[in-house]
Amino acid sequence: MIEMKNLERSYRTGHTETWVLRRINLTIREGEFVTVMGPSGAGKSSLLNVLAMLDDQWRGEFYFADHGVHAMNRKQRAELARRRIGMVFQSYHLLDDLTVAENIDLPLSYKDIPKSERQALVADTLDRFNIVGKKDLFPSQLSGGQQQLVGIARAVIHKPDLLLADEPTGNLHSEQAKEIMQLFRALNEQGTTVVQVTHSETNAEYGTRTIELRDGWLYRDTAGLEANVAEVKA
Amino acid sequence: MMQDLRYALRQLRRTPAFTVTAVLTLALGIGANTAIFTVFHEVLLRSLPVQMPGELVQLSYIGSNMGRINIFGGDGTDYFSYPMYQDLRDKSTVFSGMLSDTEAQVGAVWKNQPELVNAELVSGNYFDVLGVNAAAGRTLLPSDDRVKEGSPVVVLSYDYWKTRFALSPAVLNESILINGHPFVIVGVAASGFHSAINGFKPKLFFPMMMEAQVMPGQDKLADRRFVWLTVVARLKPGVSLATAQAAMTPLWKSLRAEELTSITRGSAKFREEFVAKSSMILKENSKGFSPLRDDLKTPLMILMGMVLLLAAMTCVNLTSLLLVRAAARGREFAVRYALGAARGRVMRQMLIEGLLLGTLGGGLGLLIAPMAASILVRRISGSENDALYSVAPGGVVLWFNIALSLGISLLFSMAPAWQMMKPSLNEALRQQSASTLGGAQRFRRTAIAIQIGLSVLLLSGAGLFVRTLHKLKAQNMGIATDHLLGFAIDPSLSGYSAKESLGVQNGVRSALAGLPGTKWVGGTTDPVLSGNQERRSLQIEGYSAPQGEDVAVEAPHITPGYMEALGIPLIAGRDLSEADGVNTQKVALVNQNFATKYFGSPQKALGHYIATGGPATKLDIQIIGVVGDSKHRGVREGVVSTVYLAFAQYPDLSGLQFYVRTLQTPEMAENNVRAALHGLDSKLVVDSMKTMDEQIDDSVSNERMIALLAVSFALVALLTTAVGLYGVLAYATAQRTREIGIRMALGAQRMAVVRLVLLDMAKVALIGIAVALPVSVLMARWLRSQLFEVQPFDPLTLIGCVVVTAVMVMAAAALPARRAASVEPTKALRTE
Ligand SMILES: Nc1ncnc2c1ncn2[C@@H]1O[C@H](COP(=O)(O)OP(=O)(O)O)[C@@H](O)[C@H]1O
Ligand SMILES: [Mg+2]
Numbered sequence A: 001m002i003e004m005k006n007l008e009r010s011y012r013t014g015h016t017e018t019w020v021l022r023r024i025n026l027t028i029r030e031g032e033f034v035t036v037m038g039p040s041g042a043g044k045s046s047l048l049n050v051l052a053m054l055d056d057q058w059r060g061e062f063y064f065a066d067h068g069v070h071a072m073n074r075k076q077r078a079e080l081a082r083r084r085i086g087m088v089f090q091s092y093h094l095l096d097d098l099t100v101a102e103n104i105d106l107p108l109s110y111k112d113i114p115k116s117e118r119q120a121l122v123a124d125t126l127d128r129f130n131i132v133g134k135k136d137l138f139p140s141q142l143s144g145g146q147q148q149l150v151g152i153a154r155a156v157i158h159k160p161d162l163l164l165a166d167e168p169t170g171n172l173h174s175e176q177a178k179e180i181m182q183l184f185r186a187l188n189e190q191g192t193t194v195v196q197v198t199h200s201e202t203n204a205e206y207g208t209r210t211i212e213l214r215d216g217w218l219y220r221d222t223a224g225l226e227a228n229v230a231e232v233k234a
Numbered sequence B: 001m002m003q004d005l006r007y008a009l010r011q012l013r014r015t016p017a018f019t020v021t022a023v024l025t026l027a028l029g030i031g032a033n034t035a036i037f038t039v040f041h042e043v044l045l046r047s048l049p050v051q052m053p054g055e056l057v058q059l060s061y062i063g064s065n066m067g068r069i070n071i072f073g074g075d076g077t078d079y080f081s082y083p084m085y086q087d088l089r090d091k092s093t094v095f096s097g098m099l100s101d102t103e104a105q106v107g108a109v110w111k112n113q114p115e116l117v118n119a120e121l122v123s124g125n126y127f128d129v130l131g132v133n134a135a136a137g138r139t140l141l142p143s144d145d146r147v148k149e150g151s152p153v154v155v156l157s158y159d160y161w162k163t164r165f166a167l168s169p170a171v172l173n174e175s176i177l178i179n180g181h182p183f184v185i186v187g188v189a190a191s192g193f194h195s196a197i198n199g200f201k202p203k204l205f206f207p208m209m210m211e212a213q214v215m216p217g218q219d220k221l222a223d224r225r226f227v228w229l230t231v232v233a234r235l236k237p238g239v240s241l242a243t244a245q246a247a248m249t250p251l252w253k254s255l256r257a258e259e260l261t262s263i264t265r266g267s268a269k270f271r272e273e274f275v276a277k278s279s280m281i282l283k284e285n286s287k288g289f290s291p292l293r294d295d296l297k298t299p300l301m302i303l304m305g306m307v308l309l310l311a312a313m314t315c316v317n318l319t320s321l322l323l324v325r326a327a328a329r330g331r332e333f334a335v336r337y338a339l340g341a342a343r344g345r346v347m348r349q350m351l352i353e354g355l356l357l358g359t360l361g362g363g364l365g366l367l368i369a370p371m372a373a374s375i376l377v378r379r380i381s382g383s384e385n386d387a388l389y390s391v392a393p394g395g396v397v398l399w400f401n402i403a404l405s406l407g408i409s410l411l412f413s414m415a416p417a418w419q420m421m422k423p424s425l426n427e428a429l430r431q432q433s434a435s436t437l438g439g440a441q442r443f444r445r446t447a448i449a450i451q452i453g454l455s456v457l458l459l460s461g462a463g464l465f466v467r468t469l470h471k472l473k474a475q476n477m478g479i480a481t482d483h484l485l486g487f488a489i490d491p492s493l494s495g496y497s498a499k500e501s502l503g504v505q506n507g508v509r510s511a512l513a514g515l516p517g518t519k520w521v522g523g524t525t526d527p528v529l530s531g532n533q534e535r536r537s538l539q540i541e542g543y544s545a546p547q548g549e550d551v552a553v554e555a556p557h558i559t560p561g562y563m564e565a566l567g568i569p570l571i572a573g574r575d576l577s578e579a580d581g582v583n584t585q586k587v588a589l590v591n592q593n594f595a596t597k598y599f600g601s602p603q604k605a606l607g608h609y610i611a612t613g614g615p616a617t618k619l620d621i622q623i624i625g626v627v628g629d630s631k632h633r634g635v636r637e638g639v640v641s642t643v644y645l646a647f648a649q650y651p652d653l654s655g656l657q658f659y660v661r662t663l664q665t666p667e668m669a670e671n672n673v674r675a676a677l678h679g680l681d682s683k684l685v686v687d688s689m690k691t692m693d694e695q696i697d698d699s700v701s702n703e704r705m706i707a708l709l710a711v712s713f714a715l716v717a718l719l720t721t722a723v724g725l726y727g728v729l730a731y732a733t734a735q736r737t738r739e740i741g742i743r744m745a746l747g748a749q750r751m752a753v754v755r756l757v758l759l760d761m762a763k764v765a766l767i768g769i770a771v772a773l774p775v776s777v778l779m780a781r782w783l784r785s786q787l788f789e790v791q792p793f794d795p796l797t798l799i800g801c802v803v804v805t806a807v808m809v810m811a812a813a814a815l816p817a818r819r820a821a822s823v824e825p826t827k828a829l830r831t832e
Helices: A044-051 A074-084 A100-109 A115-128 A144-156 A174-189 A222-233 B002-014 B016-045 B082-091 B126-130 B158-165 B208-214 B241-260 B268-276 B291-328 B330-338 B343-381 B395-421 B425-430 B438-473 B498-513 B562-566 B592-599 B666-680 B692-699 B701-735 B737-745 B750-786 B795-821
Strands: A002-013 A016-028 A033-037 A058-064 A085-088 A162-166 A193-197 A209-214 A217-221 B056-062 B095-110 B113-122 B134-137 B153-156 B175-178 B181-189 B204-207 B230-235 B279-284 B484-489 B518-524 B535-540 B552-554 B570-573 B586-591 B609-612 B621-627 B643-646 B656-662 B686-691
Touching: A002 A044, A016 A044, A016 A058, A016 A217, A033 A044, A033 A174, A044 A162, A044 A193, A074 A085, A085 A144, A100 A115, A100 A144, A115 A144, A144 A162, A144 A174, A162 A174, A174 A193, A209 A222, A217 A222, B002 B016, B002 B343, B016 B291, B016 B343, B016 B395, B016 B701, B056 B241, B082 B095, B082 B230, B082 B241, B095 B126, B095 B204, B095 B208, B113 B208, B126 B230, B134 B158, B153 B158, B158 B181, B204 B208, B241 B268, B241 B279, B291 B343, B291 B395, B291 B438, B291 B701, B291 B750, B343 B395, B343 B701, B438 B701, B438 B750, B438 B795, B484 B666, B484 B692, B498 B518, B498 B656, B498 B666, B518 B562, B562 B656, B586 B592, B592 B621, B609 B643, B656 B666, B666 B686, B686 B692, B692 B701, B701 B737, B701 B750, B701 B795, B737 B750, B750 B795
Parallel strands: A033 A193, A033 A209, A085 A162, A162 A193, B113 B204, B153 B181, B586 B621
Antiparallel strands: A002 A016, A002 A058, A209 A217, B056 B230, B056 B279, B095 B113, B095 B175, B095 B230, B134 B181, B153 B204, B175 B181, B484 B656, B484 B686, B518 B656, B535 B552, B535 B609, B570 B621, B586 B643, B609 B621
């Protein structure tokens, strides 16, 4: 589903160029649940931003389900991402002025979906995540765990193929974190490809594969190990 | 305290854009307000600088003044004859004194330098009644005013003494030539005193008995039918205006009855009402009699209204700026509170910053105010060389505006300080951004809507005045206004007798005609488009006026060449010629309006006879030609019936207004004309030389002043609004960076984001405009008297306003909108 070849990303600050992603080669197949780990500043968020197509300033090749993302312009990328990718953030990033239901509706509002269908989808999703009773509350009236639940509901309402999560449990305590992870696993089992960033080994165990970044390099990839093993077997 | 001040200064320096904007906004608001208020106060509110001005009253009356001649036009019932003044003065009992005065213009020669100056002819008790002392020497005394032509003395105004004589005491008892006659300078009036007539700045004061020399050719001290003096009296202490008026009525009626005996004609009804329907009116006169004030009153009120709108806008603008700033510093204050700063301390900090802004802005405003006011006064003064009003904002005005600027800034630094008191601390601290104040956001939007509305109001006012000015300028005057230079020459002001005048004027005319740049030259006793008029009763052959109608027409005396010079076409008959003189048949040209009205057509008017004067007058003037219609008094006025008489056939006339049609631009001809006249006769004084285009500009000077100021105010308002709008929007967009980032991460397109921002502003603007438009139409009704051929509801102006405002709103919103569109979601969403 995803293939990156020699992908590179750097920031230019003044005269110096800082590399945050270096020659990344990465393949992610449909249905995988990948955990990205690594020390702070290693480039995990940067990688996720590239995957989410929020970032345009990288070099290299990046295929998403047969589309060559590197060959697309900004608008085409945004269009692709809008349809097929959902994103969850560490600090939830809910809009304070909107109710829970309105927040969840947000991704749909940027698509040409009839109003009635949208309402049905929102109702479904609220139901699925067990937050029907909270639909008219504002984010500030919810606990952190509940807010992240809304954040996830918002990320998957349009049934994306790929769900990206950048430290989704970073601000939560372990009990809430566990709930979120179970939710991710369930989504993954229903067919959504998941890529999450986390510092927690416990969270990583929910995944099927772990990759580790260090100073922008792809340092370790459990799938790679398996692949190597397979190759050796053959 | 010093530390707070230093910190405040640092804060202001740290945000120079904000500081400069706020200071400039305040300076413009205060400056405009002070300037207009200064002039307003000077013209409409200020008392005469005399003793107890509240005791002064001006005499006027109601009742017919038919059968009288008054030289000023306008409100004839404000003027009295000299014998009437004497009667009123000597027979009344409620006044401690009564003076009379009139304006004059004299030729003054000092050390062989001739100069034309404004003067005032006054009764001998003038300075006594007003309570004005001499700055040097003495003032005029009743003893100067006993014997006709007995006391050729003059008192200088303080300003004239200063500018012309360098305050030299040596000029006392020196002789100065006035209209060719020697006068002795006996003193100087007190500094600060100008005249009992408000808005008039005479340089010389003469005793009434010197009338014949000061106003050459006039000898009216004994004439009951010649009304020309304003009369001002001082109430005896304790006597009220009403009491005095009641006390004066019997005296007035008896004087009127006496006057009636000298009037021979008129119906029985007229004769009865002449006494019965007439009574004396006393007007409070602490500010001085001023025909100019009546002209300026409405325009100044309008300007004052506009400047108040502008001031309101400044307030709203500053508030929104300060609120934006306070909101941006919300976290700073929250942190300070959390660290234990007392609320009072934080408030004090804000107040000090506000005061600092107020002082800077207000100070700058007060600096620019006198400049603005002097421009304004120069406009009011028209072509006069001296400003008619002083412009230093003094006393009341100064303090009012200082208080205003400090008050505004205090009040509006309080507003955000107040806001800061309210939000719960941990709310503000918990927020990543400082978007704590939802209420403030709403207030800012309201503030913008108000500013846009006020801008629309000012803009629509400005639009109406600009259109008025445009219509006035587009008027067909009936004369060719380009390449025309005008100026006045009066030989009698240089000592020539009436008999010599015609010769001098003929000499002037041929000297001018001989100049290489001259196409035509002609003269008239009645300058055009300058507010002048010379109306005369007229008898017309074959026309009997209906009962009660007095045929009165405009009747200037002109020289040959006048019609060509002005470019007025000859329609029938012949023009004046040099042969028409004292010893030939008296002739007249009439305009088309006259010919059509009284004879049916130009052709039919030719050859008929007319006469100036009452019904019994012999018809001795023959109509020899008919000329085209032209505007006379002013641009606003329509064409009136006019009879042009031959200057050469009336030997007692002296002064002429000359018009020279030039080949080059008239400005270039000015120097040649002056040189030629100086070469001809160095004693002659050339007065108020200006081109016809300048004259027309002068004639619409009030309209121009209003239009100019209205446009300036509207521009300032627009600019202020744009700045305020930009500030608020830029801030709001910055506040919304995170939101915009989130929306983009969730699939919003960039255009959608721009639309979000612009739509937001468009909504606010729409509300502002929608409220302002009907209000502007309603308010425009008050402007009606100042408009010309423009209706208060003028679709063109309104559409223009809306378009200009919309463009301004979009321009101010474009930058923040662009910035919103270029938000990088990856950056906006980064969490530290
Ligand atoms: N907008 C930016 N400008 C400059 N440097 C950045 C920017 N965003 C991230 N970086 C740098 O890139 C490196 C990687 O950042 P990031 O991908 O956020 O790391 P991680 O998520 O693994 O902690 C860090 O050193 C960070 O300082
Ligand atoms: Mg990160």
